[in-house]
Amino acid sequence: MNVRLLGTGAAEGIPALYCRCRVCEEAARIGGREVHTRSSVLIDGLVKVDHGPDTYAQKLKFGLDLGAVTTLLLTHAHEDHFTPSELIWRGQHFVRSDGPAPLGVFGNATAEGWLAEHGARYGLSLAEVCEELRIEFVPVAPFISFDRGPYAIHPLKAEHDARQVALNYVVAGGGRAILVGFDTARYGEAAWEYLGGFRLDCLLMDCTFGRTPSVGREHMALDDNVRVRDEMLRRGIIEPDARYVLTHISHGGDALHGELADLAAQHGMVVAYDGMEIEV
Numbered sequence: 604m605n606v607r608l609l610g611t612g613a614a615e616g617i618p619a620l621y622c623r624c625r626v627c628e629e630a631a632r633i634g635g636r637e638v639h640t641r642s643s644v645l646i647d648g649l650v651k652v653d654h655g656p657d658t659y660a661q662k663l664k665f666g667l668d669l670g671a672v673t674t675l676l677l678t679h680a681h682e683d684h685f686t687p688s689e690l691i692w693r694g695q696h697f698v699r700s701d702g703p704a705p706l707g708v709f710g711n712a713t714a715e716g717w718l719a720e721h722g723a724r725y726g727l728s729l730a731e732v733c734e735e736l737r738i739e740f741v742p743v744a745p746f747i748s749f750d751r752g753p754y755a756i757h758p759l760k761a762e763h764d765a766r767q768v769a770l771n772y773v774v775a776g777g778g779r780a781i782l783v784g785f786d787t788a789r790y791g792e793a794a795w796e797y798l799g800g801f802r803l804d805c806l807l808m809d810c811t812f813g814r815t816p817s818v819g820r821e822h823m824a825l826d827d828n829v830r831v832r833d834e835m836l837r838r839g840i841i842e843p844d845a846r847y848v849l850t851h852i853s854h855g856g857d858a859l860h861g862e863l864a865d866l867a868a869q870h871g872m873v874v875a876y877d878g879m880e881i882e883v
């Protein structure tokens with residue numbers, strides 16, 4: 604699988620829109636890997652995880668053919684992961700060619716509600732907005748797998764927002780498996796049991812809190828990730844050579860890319876940057 608990390612930042616991005624902290628000011632000055640747009644991942648150009656407010660900028664930056672994407676997996680309905688208006692441009696008024704490939708959108712009930720609300724602004728029911736945008740919205744429940752072409756998709760329950768069922772996804776294909784692990788705190792026991800059925804080759808994991816101490820909820824810091832990685836090794840979910848990638852980076856983690864990368868390297872982990880490509 605070809606994995607492209609289109610965005611690797613948390614909600615407000617780095618540099619954050621209105622922030623003047625050290626990390627944001629240095630990131631703005633240095634550019635390159637210090638800049639983190641909102642998190643999204645593209646697998647083989649076909650399967651996309653999350654669709655936030657930087658989707659258009661990411662298309663421009665990486666020359667993406669978003670019309671070729673057939674599967675959109677939504678982790679949860681937070682503004683940095685699902686911006687319904689970035690789907691509206693699939694409508695026939697905004698596409699002059701034959702139109703994009705039909706798109707399966709998989710997400711929780713809150714994401715479905717957001718799409719319905721957005722359609723209502725234009726006087727459209729959910730069914731009408733889906734037809735107009737050539738999408739099929741499919742509600743997803745944790746621990747119930749489904750197939751999409753050559754890929755098996757395995758949703759698991761994230762620990763992120765008590766008001767909705769946030770999801771992480773294992774995407775498996777060609778004998779390889781990747782875990783897209785944002786946004787989440789350390790997993791609950793049901794997720795651990797579920798993950799016990801997999802052997803993961805690559806993990807993209809929430810490291811919102813960077814080098815600051817773990818707060819134990821909603822997101823993870825580096826020290827949480829060390830504990831998660833060790834637990835995965837103990838349970839046989841990963842081998843020591845699995846690629847463990849820290850992403851969903853926030854200025855709240857109080858570290859520039861290089862600073863966090865040095866700390867992560869001590870644990871055999873790498874820090875994601877926008878445009879990073881991984882062959883899994």
Ligand SMILES: [Zn+2]
Nearest residue numbers: 613614683786
């Ligand atoms: Zn987020």
Ligand SMILES: [Zn+2]
Nearest residue numbers: 622624627854
């Ligand atoms: Zn800042």
Ligand SMILES: [Zn+2]
Nearest residue numbers: 679681763786
């Ligand atoms: Zn979130």
